[in-house]
Amino acid sequence: MPKHSPRQLDPRAPLVLDTRDLPRRPGALRELRRVVTAPADLGVELIGVPEGADLDLDLRLQSVSEGVLVSGTVTGPVRGECGRCLREIDDSVAVNVQELYAYEDSTTDETTDEDEVGRMQGDLIDLEPAVRDAVVLALPTNPLCRQDCPGLCPDCGVHWDDLPADHSHQQIDPRWAGLSQLTRTEE
Ligand SMILES: [Zn+2]
Numbered sequence: 001m002p003k004h005s006p007r008q009l010d011p012r013a014p015l016v017l018d019t020r021d022l023p024r025r026p027g028a029l030r031e032l033r034r035v036v037t038a039p040a041d042l043g044v045e046l047i048g049v050p051e052g053a054d055l056d057l058d059l060r061l062q063s064v065s066e067g068v069l070v071s072g073t074v075t076g077p078v079r080g081e082c083g084r085c086l087r088e089i090d091d092s093v094a095v096n097v098q099e100l101y102a103y104e105d106s107t108t109d110e111t112t113d114e115d116e117v118g119r120m121q122g123d124l125i126d127l128e129p130a131v132r133d134a135v136v137l138a139l140p141t142n143p144l145c146r147q148d149c150p151g152l153c154p155d156c157g158v159h160w161d162d163l164p165a166d167h168s169h170q171q172i173d174p175r176w177a178g179l180s181q182l183t184r185t186e187e
Pocket residue numbers: 082083084085086087144145146149150151
């Protein structure tokens with residue numbers, strides 16, 4: 001999946017960075033600390049950053065010979081559902097990003113694999129795909145409310161935490177149930 005998007009970038013989008021005030025001189029540096037609203041779909045099915053939540057950007061933009069290197073951390077809240085008991089999970093996620101974005105007119109295409117380097121649109125950088133990749137990687141594929149969550153009783157659906165230790169359902173294995181009926185008819 002290419003890291004740059006062919007669509008026209010919106011400079012007001014929360015994860016589009018404007019590098020206008022960063023001199024295009026290798027070594028030039030700008031710090032960028034900003035709180036933005038989280039875009040949609042920042043996560044996986046069971047857990048993710050809620051759309052519109054506060055994302056904390058703590059980034060460094062550094063001019064390199066063919067583009068801008070963006071590095072730093074992105075922190076935000078995550079909300080989800082425990083895969084075992086469906087209880088709500090309230091947590092937070094902090095990810096490191098480090099991505100190189102090539103100037104539109106740089107020759108980077110000739111020297112590197114297209115997929116490895118994002119491309120700027122003028123002075124704009126679309127950080128969203130990199131942040132999304134990092135957040136998705138950092139989230140658990142099987143989120144749990146706590147590591148030792150015992151889950152729900154498969155028969156009554158009550159959380160094991162709320163059930164007495166000796167909780168059980170008297171159950172006859174269906175195969176034996178059939179047998180006991182046979183015995184009964186024979187009597
Ligand atoms: Zn749970």
